[in-house]
Amino acid sequence: MPDRDDAIRERERQFTRRSLILGGAQATGFLLIGWRLFNLQVLERGHYAPLADENRIDLQILAPRRGRILDDVGRPLADNREIFSATVTPSLAKDLRALLARVGQILPLTDGAIAEIVQRSKKQSRSRPVIIATDLTFDELAKLNLFAPSLPGIATEATWRRRYHGGESIGHVVGFVGSVDRYGVDDDAVLRLPDTRIGKRGVEAGFESVLRGTGGTQKIEVDARGRMVRTLETVEPVHGQDVTLSIDADLQTAVLDRMQRERTAAAVVIDVKTGEIVALVSVPGFDPAAIASGISEAEWRKLATAEDKPLLNRVVSGQYAPGSTFKIVTALAALDAGVISPDERISCPGHYKLGGRTYPCWNSAGHGELTIHEALRCACDVFFYEAARRTGIDKIAATARRLGLGAVYDFGLTEEKAGIIPDRDWKRGNFNAPWMGGETLLTGIGQGYVQTTPLQLALMTARVASGRAILPSIEKKTHSTESAALPFQTAHLDIVRKGMLGAVNEDGGAIENARLGPGRPDVAGQAGTATLAAREIVAQPNERPHPKRDHAIVIAYTPFDVPRYAIATVIEHASVSDAPAAPLVRDILNLVLDHGDGSRAHKNTTGESTVPPRGTGETHTSETAG
């Protein structure tokens, strides 16, 4: 095969040629570096040498104080406490052990502690300070400073430590801070400071850039041993800004107290007009103070791996099938598409047939002939199977997204999940399979692939109640801007709203137990069940073991006439949606209304056009704007 040999020989020659070209390029690169080094080290030596010789300039970073996190009336949920710590710089100490032994006469330092400090100092450069004690008492601080001249290498420094108020009730909202895991060269210089703590969860993480502030600098002239000669220039740090939240510490505590009757549950209340989050509780929770004050690794693991996931903020990270609450979406989509008229009656025989399969209604006896209003009231499955089939999945999905489902809002709670609003494209992208008609039916009643977070459900409720595309906010708004109107006809929205009113207040309604009681505002809502098992065995839900039971979901808003608050709750593994979830919604709404009224009498809340204010003391911009 002479041809082939020739080809191979030619290829060899080409490889040699090209590797020579590449080698030449590399040599050029090295020459460039060499030339640069020659410039820096030989030609410009006169410029740089004085900068490093004799007395040098050390640039120190001054830490900014982290901004506080306040509740709606300005009470701190997270603030800072100044603490003093003592450090030793090994390169400045002649005999580290002897020095520490002398310090031990001032501070309580055991031999073990000294050994540990010596050990730690060996793990880093000798010129970097090692902390020997933190949180010094005033007495210890004074003595150390007094004897400092005779203790070379010992220094004291003031730092800030994060402090949390409110325990578990604010844990999931505020989050917590922790050490910087790693930083890149171009990260904020403040992160290089060993005492810097950054937000890891919740608002602490979501508002990190606001809270952190900007580091200052101090130019210090130091001698050859690194001792300070004088300060040349100081640029003060810019402290972090406070963040005022829309939640209220008292209300959070009250809601948490009520919620703790459930094992695992989530509730979020949104201001229908502004989108501000009024209350946000997820149980079980955690106390950020316990984490921030130095939790042991074992305790942390316990928290992080516990079966009931106390670190999971179920309001924004918990994803649940919305169940019948999704029928609001289906109803609106069907009306909007014009495939169902308000007066049209659809018959429910207790099941629905499509493509050879039978889809059951939750009421196997059937509901008889229903209008859309009646179907919403009793959450009839068959009606919405038919409505979904007529509307089609893509229009249902579009309506769901307009109502706020299937999206994250980046409003400051970092663990937000998007959930799933399935449609043809989604199925093709995730399963590479075409959409099936039966899947439209399941989606129409909020089962199947649909996943939503409680936050999204509350947002959906608020959007239906207001007719506006409001956005969630955990920060208290200083000025109210009206959100854009949703592209739905008011008449259609009214039908859905009245259906939700019926579900609470009419006989045969799905969540009668959510009524607030005589003399209180009317509630409109819907209940859903996130089915965990096949529908066939739902027959005896309470006999199933706890972890296999279905989740109960309730959404509601109140007052009906002048919507003010929208709520979504999930009780995990509650089995029957109506049983524990509706009373929970009732109790939380009562707490929110009572709190919102402050000292005012209840009678003001119903019927009148004034918006009940929340909180006390402060002027309410929403009030003056509205």
Place this chain on the structure above:
Amino acid sequence: MRTSRRPFTATAKLLRIHWPVLLATCVLAAIGTITLYSVSGGSFQPWAERHTLRFLVALAIVVAMALVRLEVWIKLSYPAYAIALLMLALVPVFGVEALGAKRWIEIGQLSFQPSELMKFALVAALARYYLWLPTDRVGRWQYVLSPVLMVLVPVLLTLKQPDLGSAMVFLALGLALMFLAGVPRAYFAVAAVLAIAALPVVWSGLHDYQRRRIEVFLDPGMDPLGAGYHITQSKIALGSGGISGKGFMQGTQSQLDFVPEKHTDFIASIIGEEWGFTGLLFLMAAYAALIAMMTAMAWRSENRYAQLVIAGSATSFFIYVFVNLAMVTGLVPVVGIPLPLVSYGGTAMTTLMIGLGLAMSGYVHGREPRSGNLGPFW
């Protein structure tokens, strides 16, 4: 000439290893150990000892890899690439689950970076591709497109992380290997034109901090505490070192902690301060010798796969050294690329030494006609 020959014995293989190349790596690692001893104020703790141990382990891996038959590496090339690609794609998924709290995030640091695996997997996969591709097809556009994709997909995935440094390494490695494999120069000209045309798009697609990094590079005074701080301090260390340096353990800049990251990415500025221009020239000579010897290794190999992995390994050494020294001297913006075998840190050392092990296996077996061009892997 293609007579079949019995496989080499282990002893024969050991003799065929290019020992001068390994000696060069030892010299470089020793420079690292000496410098790390110096920056920790005259102590083997915390860095010098671990650095040495890591290097010895890595050296043993190179020798062990060299003894493995080349066919094994050829077979593993595509699977390794596929696994690396999959892991790169999964990084965003797993990244979400990483709980960041307090000090024991260290637990998570046991995980390794898929982008490192990709650095040698890409070289191996491209070499495997050109081993398969008949010479007369190398220039056809259909056969240029697939290696381009093999390079661009990991580049895009790492850019999303975002890891600009690794993306650049992939791109440079891919270009170098395709060039060596004989892709016609016209393609490179077209790529250059496209790249220049795409610059405005790239600039607008950069993250804020990436843009800022470039701006700070152009004007270090803009951010004296961030990236500009590193460059300024590094230049002072280098400049004050002069021709002959301040002497072992006499570098005031480094001893007083003025140079950040001095034991990792900025170790060259310490060498420059303590050993001066002379010391850095010696360091560069050691790298040049290593790369030149590896290029010669590639020439002497008869197997196309061996040629390309050796050249690829040599090129990755060059990329690391060049980018690192250019960064330390302020010629390019700060990117997190260490000085190979000298900087403290196991990641880059492991990556490069595994690449070297692959190259060495190619050198040991690549002159064996049995696994020559008409071997069973066409």
